[in-house]
Amino acid sequence: MSQTPIRRLDARAPEFMSTLDALLAFASEADERIDAAVSEILRAVRSTGDVAVVEYTRRFDGLDVASMAQLELPQAELHSALDSLPLVQREALMVAAERVRAYHERQKLESWEFAEADGTRLGQKVTALDRVGLYVPGGRASYPSSVLMNAIPAKVAGVGELIMVVPTPGGEKNALVLAAAAITGVDRVFTIGGAQAVGALAYGTQTIPQVDKIVGPGNAYVAEAKRRVFGTVGIDMVAGPSEVLIISDGSGHAEWVAMDMFAQAEHDELAQSILLCTDAGFIDAVHAAIDRLLPTMPRRETIAKSLANRGALIHVDSLEQACTIANRIAPEHLELALEDAEAWIDHIRHAGAIFVGHWAVEALGDYCAGPNHVLPTMRSARFSSPLGTYDFQKRTSIINISQAGAQHLGKVASILAHGEGLQAHARSAEMRLKD
Known part of the structure; x- marks a missing residue:
C-alpha cells in the first residue's frame, strides 16, 4: 500500500x-496585503527615487547603507567572484553559457526589404532594445542559471545596457550569481530586490536609469510589481x-x-x-x-x-x-x-x-x-513562447512609396477612408494624386 x-x-x-x-x-490573483504593499512601494520609488530604494533595502534586507553608491557592485567584484569559484563550478558555468549562447545566436531576427515594380520599397527594420533590467532572486534562492538564461539572449540581441538587480539579505552574496553576471557581460549590478527594485528599473531613479523591459523571476511581490509597471516598461511574463x-x-x-x-x-x-x-x-x-x-x-x-x-x-x-x-x-x-x-x-x-x-x-x-528555461506556465503555452533573443529585439515597418506607387495606393486609400468617414485621411492621400 x-x-x-x-x-x-x-x-x-x-x-x-x-x-x-x-x-x-x-x-x-494577488493577495490584498501584497497588492497594497506593492502599490505603496512603487509610489514611493516613483516619487523619491534613490531615497525610497535605500530605505526599503535597509528595512527588508537588513543592510546598513546610506546611499545607492553602496549598493552598486563594481565589475572587479564580479570577476573576482568568477576567479574564486572552484574550477569544476567555473567550467560548468562556462560550458552552460556557451551552449545557451550558441542556441540563441540562431534566433536573431534580421531586417529585410523588398521592392515592387513601381519602385515602392517595403520592409522591416530590426533593432535591439536600448536598456534591459534583469531581476535575479538573492539570498538562499540564488539561481545563476537565471542569469544565463536572461542575460545571454539580451546580449546576443545587441541590447545596449543590461542592468541586474539582486537582493543580498543580510549582506549574503552568491558567488555563482556574480560569476554568471561576469561571464554574460552584465553592465551594472545593484544589490537591491523586491518591488522597490522593479520600481527603480521601471521608473528610473537618480542612480538607476529607466529600462525598456524587465525580465527575470521573483517572489509574489516582484510578480505583482512587474504586473503593475507593465505598459511603462515591457516585461517577460508573470510566471x-x-x-x-x-x-x-x-x-x-x-x-x-x-x-x-x-x-x-x-x-x-x-x-x-x-x-x-x-x-x-x-x-x-x-x-x-x-x-x-x-x-x-x-x-x-x-x-x-x-x-x-x-x-x-x-x-x-x-x-x-x-x-x-x-x-x-x-x-x-x-x-x-x-x-x-x-x-x-x-x-x-x-x-x-x-x-x-x-x-x-x-x-x-x-x-x-541550450534552449531557454524561461517558459510559459498556467496553460499560457497555448499562445506564448519561451523567452528568446527575439524578446530583446523590436520590429519597425519601413514604408517607402514611390510617386508611381502613390497613384494606385492613393486611390485605394481614398476609397477606404471615405468609407470609414475619415475625410482628412482621404484628402491626405488624394493630394498626392496627379490630376
Missing part, C-alpha cells in the same frame, strides 16, 4: 475532464508555479519518472507534476518508486505537499489520448518518455518545451541544454 498521497486518475472516467480542469486551476507533464508508454525506468516529478515538485508546494501513462502496471511502479525515494530527498516535505496538492498519476487508453490531454494542459515542460518519442512530437501543439526520449531529462533544460 502506497504511503505517499497523490491522485490516481483514469482518463476513461466520465468526470475525468472536470477533475483535470480543477487540478489545473491556479488562483494567481506561475513550475510544471512538468510526463507521457509514458511504460518503456522507461520508474525511478527516473519519479525523480523527474520530484525535480518539479521541490520548487514549491504549488508546483505541478503529472504523469500520463498507458501502462497501469508502470503507474504502480512509479508510485512505489515515489514511496521509496521520497524519504531520501532533502526537500521531501515540499515535494510531498506538491504531489498531494497538485500532482497526479493518470492512466490513459492510448498515446493519442495522452497527447490530446497534453494539449489541453499546455504544460511548461513536457517529457516524451517513450520508446519511439520522435514519432509523437508532431502530435503536441501546446508546450513550453518538449523533451524527447528517456535521456532528455528536464533538469538538463534548466541548466545547460
